Structure formats: structure tokens, C-alpha cells
Amino acid sequence: MKRIALLTSGGDCPGMNAAIRSIVRTCLSMNIQAFGVEQGYKGLIEGKLFSMESKNVANIIQRGGTILRSARSEQFKTKQGRDIAVEVLKKNKIDGLIVVGGDGSLTGANILYKDYGVKVVGLPGSIDNDIYGTDMAIGVDTALNTILKCIDTINDTASSHDRTFLIEVMGRNCGYLALMSAIAGGAEAVLIPEIPYDIEGIIKKIKKRYEEGKTRSIIVVAEGVGSAYDFGKVFGMIGGFDTRITVLGHIQRGGCPTIFDRILATRLGTAAVEALVSGSSGVMMGLQKTQVVQVPFEEVFGNKKRIDSKLLEIAEILSR
Numbered sequence: 001m002k003r004i005a006l007l008t009s010g011g012d013c014p015g016m017n018a019a020i021r022s023i024v025r026t027c028l029s030m031n032i033q034a035f036g037v038e039q040g041y042k043g044l045i046e047g048k049l050f051s052m053e054s055k056n057v058a059n060i061i062q063r064g065g066t067i068l069r070s071a072r073s074e075q076f077k078t079k080q081g082r083d084i085a086v087e088v089l090k091k092n093k094i095d096g097l098i099v100v101g102g103d104g105s106l107t108g109a110n111i112l113y114k115d116y117g118v119k120v121v122g123l124p125g126s127i128d129n130d131i132y133g134t135d136m137a138i139g140v141d142t143a144l145n146t147i148l149k150c151i152d153t154i155n156d157t158a159s160s161h162d163r164t165f166l167i168e169v170m171g172r173n174c175g176y177l178a179l180m181s182a183i184a185g186g187a188e189a190v191l192i193p194e195i196p197y198d199i200e201g202i203i204k205k206i207k208k209r210y211e212e213g214k215t216r217s218i219i220v221v222a223e224g225v226g227s228a229y230d231f232g233k234v235f236g237m238i239g240g241f242d243t244r245i246t247v248l249g250h251i252q253r254g255g256c257p258t259i260f261d262r263i264l265a266t267r268l269g270t271a272a273v274e275a276l277v278s279g280s281s282g283v284m285m286g287l288q289k290t291q292v293v294q295v296p297f298e299e300v301f302g303n304k305k306r307i308d309s310k311l312l313e314i315a316e317i318l319s320r
């Protein structure tokens with residue numbers, strides 16, 4: 001293994017830079033030439049590769065986003081696009097590829113591995129935490145901390161005005177961010193796509209809390225369940241609450257990575273290079289019970305990550 005290329009793809013997340021730094025410096029320590037690919041698969045198709053030295057990754061571990069930049073490539077979803085990408089890898093004599101990204105990006109990596117025989121290792125990088133095979137993906141912890149800071153801030157103004165706030169968080173079809181931030185933020189209710197919700201039951205509970213002297217209510221809405229604005233209208237009309245909506249949006253994707261994300265990205269980055277060098281391919285590096293493990297792509301894509309039912313139970317008990 002002489003030349004390894006790396007790319008970041010799909011939605012960016014805090015910690016991608018820490019992963020890039022770790023991959024490049026681990027490569028250098030093993031006398032492997034690292035090549036950064038700009039703008040994910042789009043850049044790969046366009047041949048945007050450049051050789052990376054230690055100085056290219058200096059002073060980036062604390063920065064959110066990705067210095068390699070990212071993209072959602074429509075062309076890579078076509079066979080013609082992937083054929084070009086593989087040609088670029090061959091032309092540049094790339095022996096192994098590391099892909100840092102979410103579900104869609106790792107699906108692309110799996111196709112390169114299965115259909116083209118590219119030696120590829122994936123790293124889970126997505127705030128959604130919807131990837132099977134890893135307890136935490138890179139970026140999740142930072143996003144949760146960002147969300148929590150917002151919930152705490154909104155709490156102040158909500159309490160002053162006896163208001164009911166609906167806070168919409170990201171996560172695509174996964175309710176992980178919503179559930180965890182609802183528990184940690186002391187929310188009255190959480191709406192997530194994985195479980196049916198009972199609006200009337202929530203309204204009853206909130207009314208009771210107000211009668212008991214509570215001066216605010218927070219409802220966390222996962223984007224995958226619908227728009228917080230639509231739910232807000234329902235809660236306002238049926239519940240008669242003074243309702244306000246906050247959609248957190250892309251603020252959740254940026255910012256300085258937490259220590260958890262920096263260490264996770266660093267550990268997974270090193271492990272990805274070591275995996276390629278030892279002959280592994282078609283695997284994702286994941287974190288399971290604090291240990292870094294190799295998870296075959298077929299296991300990653302053959303399973304669905306589930307919400308921990310105990311956490312659902314805790315959220316329900318604590319919001320009563």
C-alpha cells in the first residue's frame with residue numbers, strides 16, 4: 001500500500017477535519033503517500049486529487065466542516081460517473097480509498113468495493129447517528145451539544161413568557177438527535193419518526209404541568225416526523241398554548257468539534273489506514289462499547305440501526 005486517497009462526502013460534520021489529520025499523519029508515519037480529494041465523489045470524478053503533507057493538516061483538529069470540502073454528487077449515482085471515478089483512481093495509482101461520510105456516502109463506497117474491486121474503508125461521519133455498526137458516528141456528540149445549548153437558551157425565554165416551544169432538530173429519518181437532546185434538555189415531549197405519537201396525550205400532559213405551576217414547555221421535534229410549524233399550529237389550536245417555533249437547521253452541522261468527536265475521529269482515522277495496510281477492504285471502522293472495530297459493509301447495510309427502547313422509556317418517565 002503506497003498511495004491512499006481520502007475524501008469527505010455528503011453532509012459535513014464536526015470532526016471530519018480531525019479524521020483527515022489522523023489519516024494523513026498515520027499514512028506519513030507508514031511511508032504512504034496520502035492524497036486528498038476535494039469535494040467528495042464529485043471531485044473524484046473531476047480528478048481533484050492533491051498530495052497531502054503534514055503541514056496541510058496542521059491547525060485543523062479544532063475546526064468544524066471539512067478542509068477537503070464536501071458535495072452530494074448526482075453524477076456518482078450513475079454507472080457512467082462511477083466508471084470515471086474508478087478511472088481517476090487507477091490513473092493516479094491509488095491503492096486504497098478512505099471515505100468519510102454518512103449513509104449515502106458509505107453506500108457509494110460499498111459499490112466501489114463490490115462492483116469495481118476498489119480497496120476501500122469507510123468512516124461514519126454524520127450528525128444523524130443512523131449508521132448501523134457504530135455506537136456513535138463522528139459529529140453526533142458535537143451536534144448534540146449544539147442542540148442542547150440552544151434548548152437551554154430557549155428555555156430561559158420560554159420560562160419568562162409561559163410559552164410552549166417546539167424545537168425542530170435534524171436527523172433525516174432518524175430520531176436519535178431529538179431523543180437524546182430531549183432527555184438532556186428536560187423536554188416535556190419528543191416526536192420522532194420511529195414511534196407513533198399521541199398529540200392529545202401530550203397536550204393533556206402539558207396542561208397538567210402548567211396547572212402544577214410549570215412556566216414553560218419544550219417539545220423536541222425530529223425533522224423526520226414532520227414540520228415543527230405544522231405541529232405548532234396543532235398545539236396552539238387544540239391546546240390553546242402560546243406557541244413558538246424554532247427550527248435549528250444547519251447550525252447543528254457546524255462548530256468546533258467536542259473532545260469526544262476529535263478523539264473518535266482520530267482513532268477511526270488511524271484504524272482506517274491500518275485496516276487498509278493489513279489487507280482489509282469493504283469495511284467501516286466503528287465504535288462499539290468504547291472499542292474501535294471493523295464492520296463489514298454487508299453488515300452495515302444489511303441491518304437497520306434502532307432507537308434504544310430504554311432511552312424512550314427514560315424520556316417518558318422523566319417528562320411525566
Ligand code: F6P
Pocket residue numbers: 011072102126127128170171172223253
Ligand atoms: O445527513 C445530515 C443532514 O444534516 C440531515 O440531518 C439533514 O436532513 C440533511 O443532512 C440536510 O442536508 P443539506 O445540507 O443537503 O440540506
